[in-house]
Amino acid sequence: MTKFFDTTAQYKSIEKSIDSAAKRVFKSGIFIGGEEVRKFENEFAKFCDVKYAISVNSGTDALFLSLKALGIGKGDEVITTPFTFIATAGTIANTGAGPVFADIESDTFNINPELVEGLITPRTKAIMPVHLFGQMADMTAIMRIAKKYKLFVIEDAAQAVGARMAGSVGDLGCFSFFPAKNIGAYGDGGMITTNNKKLAEKLRLLKNHGSSPKDKYRNLIVGTNSRLDSLQAAILRVKLKHLRKWNKARAEKAKYYNNALKNIDGLITPAITPNGSHVFHQYTLQLPSTSLRTSRSGQARNALKKHLEKQGIPTMVYYPLPLHLQPALKYLGYKKGDFPEAERAANEVLSLPIYPEITEKEQGKIVETIKNFYAK
Numbered sequence: 001m002t003k004f005f006d007t008t009a010q011y012k013s014i015e016k017s018i019d020s021a022a023k024r025v026f027k028s029g030i031f032i033g034g035e036e037v038r039k040f041e042n043e044f045a046k047f048c049d050v051k052y053a054i055s056v057n058s059g060t061d062a063l064f065l066s067l068k069a070l071g072i073g074k075g076d077e078v079i080t081t082p083f084t085f086i087a088t089a090g091t092i093a094n095t096g097a098g099p100v101f102a103d104i105e106s107d108t109f110n111i112n113p114e115l116v117e118g119l120i121t122p123r124t125k126a127i128m129p130v131h132l133f134g135q136m137a138d139m140t141a142i143m144r145i146a147k148k149y150k151l152f153v154i155e156d157a158a159q160a161v162g163a164r165m166a167g168s169v170g171d172l173g174c175f176s177f178f179p180a181k182n183i184g185a186y187g188d189g190g191m192i193t194t195n196n197k198k199l200a201e202k203l204r205l206l207k208n209h210g211s212s213p214k215d216k217y218r219n220l221i222v223g224t225n226s227r228l229d230s231l232q233a234a235i236l237r238v239k240l241k242h243l244r245k246w247n248k249a250r251a252e253k254a255k256y257y258n259n260a261l262k263n264i265d266g267l268i269t270p271a272i273t274p275n276g277s278h279v280f281h282q283y284t285l286q287l288p289s290t291s292l293r294t295s296r297s298g299q300a301r302n303a304l305k306k307h308l309e310k311q312g313i314p315t316m317v318y319y320p321l322p323l324h325l326q327p328a329l330k331y332l333g334y335k336k337g338d339f340p341e342a343e344r345a346a347n348e349v350l351s352l353p354i355y356p357e358i359t360e361k362e363q364g365k366i367v368e369t370i371k372n373f374y375a376k
C-alpha cells in the first residue's frame, strides 16, 4: 500500500552506508560534537554555497536561535506568512517579539512581497519568508524591501533544502532534518546557514550555553543546549551525498503528476515560478471551491480526499488552519477574513504522496483514482 511518506524505502536503498556510518560513531565513543558534526557542517555549507553552517537540534531551534542572534525580542516585530507550519511564527512569539502576518500569493502559497512594505513600522526588525513546499519565495522582491528599510531576512528553508539559492540569500537560512523533510535525520536536527562571520560566531555561542571556545566553563552570553548529535551528523553526511539525486527524482515524480492531472477541470497543479527551482517537499494541488462540484469552501478538496482514502491512498492537508486563526496566537488579535488567500488555501489544498522512492505504478494508481473521481 502507498504510504504518504516512506522512510523505510529510503533506508533500504542506503542501508549499508548508513549502518557503517552509525557503527563508526558507536566505535568512536564520541556522541556529541566531534569530527562527524564538523565535517557535516562543512559539507552542508558547501552544498548551500555559503561560508558558514551551524548545526542545531531542530529546524525550530534554527529559527529561534537565528532570531536571538539578531537580537530580536520584546517590542520588536517580524513579518512572516500565516500559511506555514506553526514553528515559523511560534519561534518569533517565543522571543517575545510579535509576529506580523502578510497574506500569500494565490498560486505559489508563498508570502506576497507586495503586501510586506505596508506592514513595516519602526518596530519591524526582520522579514521571515518561508519557501513553502520546496519553492523559493520571491527573494528578489523581499531583499529589495529589506535593503530599503534596513531589515534582516531569515529564510525558513525547512522545506526547500537544495532549491537554488535556498538559505544563501537572506542574512540567515534555517533548515530542518525532521525525518520527513527532503533530507531527514533518524531523529531531530537542524542547521543555520550564513555568510556573516559575526552571526556565525554568535550562533555557535548561543547553541552551546555561550561557552567560550577556549574555555568551556567560561560562559560569555546566556545560551542553551541545541546541538546536533554526532550520530545524526554521520547519518546526514551519508544522505547529503544523495540529496541532489533525490531532489531530482522528486521533480520527476512531480512532472508525472503534472502531465497526468493538468487537464482536469477544477484541479490546479502546482505553480512553478520562472526563475526559481522547486524541490517538491510537497506536491500540492488546489481544488477551488468555485468548481462545479462544490458550493461550500473546502467541499471539493474534502470529497477528493475521502475518495482517495477509500481506495487506500493517503493524502495530507498542509495546512488546515492558517496561523492567524490558531488558538495559540489568538492574543495577536487577528480575525477570520484578515488573510483571504491563506484562508482560501487552507480550504483548497491537498498534498499527494511524493518521495524519491515512490514507484510509477503507485503514482499511476493515484492518478487513475483521481481521474475516476472526476469521471463520476
Ligand SMILES: *Cc1c(COP(=O)(O)O)cnc(C)c1O
Pocket: 058, 059, 060, 061, 084, 085, 087, 088, 130, 156, 158, 159, 175, 176, 177, 178, 188, 189, 190
Ligand atoms: C519542519 C518545519 C519547521 C520546523 O522544523 P523542526 O525540525 O520540525 O523543528 C519549521 N518551518 C517549516 C516551514 C517546516 O516545514
